[in-house]
Amino acid sequence: MTKEKEQSKDDEVSTILSDFFQFYIILLLSEGPNHGYGLIKAFKERTGRNLSAGTLYPFLHKLQEKGIVSQTDKPVGKKPRTIYSLTRKGRKFCDRLFSRFAAITASAIEPRLETCASCGVRIYEGGYHEVIDGQEMAFCCVHCAAAYKKEGESHNHAHHEH
Numbered sequence: 507m508t509k510e511k512e513q514s515k516d517d518e519v520s521t522i523l524s525d526f527f528q529f530y531i532i533l534l535l536s537e538g539p540n541h542g543y544g545l546i547k548a549f550k551e552r553t554g555r556n557l558s559a560g561t562l563y564p565f566l567h568k569l570q571e572k573g574i575v576s577q578t579d580k581p582v583g584k585k586p587r588t589i590y591s592l593t594r595k596g597r598k599f600c601d602r603l604f605s606r607f608a609a610i611t612a613s614a615i616e617p618r619l620e621t622c623a624s625c626g627v628r629i630y631e632g633g634y635h636e637v638i639d640g641q642e643m644a645f646c647c648v649h650c651a652a653a654y655k656k657e658g659e660s661h662n663h664a665h666h667e668h
């Protein structure tokens with residue numbers, strides 16, 4: 507599995523991130539109801555780490571006591587399975603948790619973000635790169651690149667058409 511190889515290279519990062527296990531569990535539940543085994547599996551996929559049942563279930567019960575999580579038993583095949591899902595209160599809790607988390611990560615991410623050379627927005631994902639006058643420029647989209655080039659051309663002409 508190449509995925510696991512990549513993960514072992516990044517072992518230090520994984521260790522620290524898996525200490526966020528509570529955060530991960532809530533994040534996973536925010537993506538949809540899940541049973542315990544599903545959470546353990548998803549945790550393993552995301553972090554490359556094992557989450558033991560002895561860690562997971564007491565935490566889920568704590569969340570239930572706080573009214574953040576509710577459980578229902580649904581039959582899966584012949585066996586009933588306990589499905590955990592966020593309550594309405596839990597969703598509100600998630601909003602607060604994620605916006606707090608976003609504020610923390612923004613200060614780590616934003617200085618590393620590129621800025622569109624045309625409109626000045628921060629480029630969070632992908633963006634559009636083009637070499638202009640031998641220099642690689644970053645844009646949020648092709649349209650901004652086109653606008654930038656158009657502006658450059660008009661500056662290059664000595665006479666503006668006014």
Ligand SMILES: [Zn+2]
Pocket residue numbers: 622623624625626627645646647650
């Ligand atoms: Zn732009």
